[in-house]
Amino acid sequence: MSSQPIVPFSEPPYLAGLPSPYYKPTHLKWQQACREFLQKNLLENALEWDTEETVPEHVFETFARAGMLLPSLPAPLPVEWLKRLGIHDILGVVKVEEFDYIHTMIYTDEMARSGLAGPSGSLTTGMSFGVPPILKYGSKQLQERFLPELLTGKKRTCIAITEPAAGSDVANIATTATKTPDGKYYIVNGTKKWITNGIWSSYASMAVRTGGPGPSGLSMLVVPLRGYPGVSMRRLKVGGQVSAGTTFIELDDVKVPVENLIGHEGMGMKYIMTNFNHERLTIAIGATRQARVALASAMEYILKREAFGKPLVEQPVVRHRLAKCGALLESQWAWVEQFVYQMTKLPKEIADVELGGLTAMAKAQAGIVLNECAQCAMLLFGGNGYTRSGQGELIERIYREAPGVRIPGGSEDVMLDLGVRQLVKNFKAKTKAMERTKGSSKL
Known part of the structure; x- marks a missing residue:
């Protein structure tokens, strides 16, 4: 405090x-x-x-x-x-x-x-x-x-889901893992794209297709990366988060022991989806702080910056911009706090069901709030906020990073749709359960 x-x-x-x-x-x-x-x-x-x-x-x-x-x-x-x-x-x-x-x-x-x-x-x-x-x-x-x-951090890993043709559409992952005739190895072929930390990782927890089309054909493997035969990696230049090691991975007949299977074949979609909940929630928390940094920087700037003979803070239009974004920011943080508190009180299996859709919505909303706050800060900084050096350098950088919250981890439109679909699914399941209970009581 x-x-x-x-x-x-x-x-x-x-x-x-x-x-x-x-x-x-x-x-x-x-x-x-x-x-x-x-x-x-x-x-x-x-x-x-x-x-x-x-x-x-x-x-x-x-x-x-x-x-x-x-x-x-x-x-x-x-x-x-x-x-x-x-x-x-x-x-x-x-x-x-x-x-x-x-x-x-x-x-x-x-x-x-x-x-x-x-x-x-x-x-x-x-x-x-x-x-x-x-x-x-x-x-x-x-x-x-x-x-x-x-x-212990002696070796590094990454999560490798996304591909050039399958991002938020996880069910259409195309990278294949085919067992050798003796059943001792999977031979992995395909490409992974936008894999954060990949370039430094010895291993990846990777989504692969071990079966037919659709979600039931997906599995997860621990796939060796750095220096491993058949694996080639290169860093990708992205608009923001440039220091996070975004990587393109090519897999050409990569031989992986069957013992590297995570869980069971055909269960990959379930594993991936539950893993996404933690990813999306932490993105929401971090993005909300990024929005706070942008808005606080703008506030500090308008308190000292003068234009038209007086500090910017004395301009009603400036205060109006800050007020709208401030309300968005603090509402988002209050939701994040409430959400995390609920996580501490619910068993994991219940939280995955009850909060899964809401997690997607919280992640999407965090990106929207970050975009609004970063844009507000850039406009109030004026030319300084559009410059990659000097006092507005950080604001220019944060604004460039907003799409890095709105797209990875499940793109914004997909997350908003997923959130409502999950809420409706839960509602229908509970309604059906109540109907069964009422029906059984009449027997």
């Missing part, structure tokens, strides 16, 4: 001195420890590293040693595995068994305080989205082979 006056919109209400029902002492202590660690080891140089388009390798190593990649995993953390690996707490302030989704939210929010998604994404995307399928669905032998190195 700040003891000094802060720029409006620059912090979530709970850090701006306002009461909140969500945060316990453990959460507030964690927030302070997070901010101190991240400010020193990431945020001070984030803009510089993003300009250079690569975060130095030593930063990943520092995070791995401190256990500061682990908070990007879905909560609760894999306590049994972490304790086996000698990890009992994070930063000495929160025990791994006490870590909940509010801790996750605080970490994700603090990681995005640079206003940029690339630097934090370069560190956490593989841990956050590539490791969970192995944790949740992998066999014991698969976990024993890969988790010790992945959880």
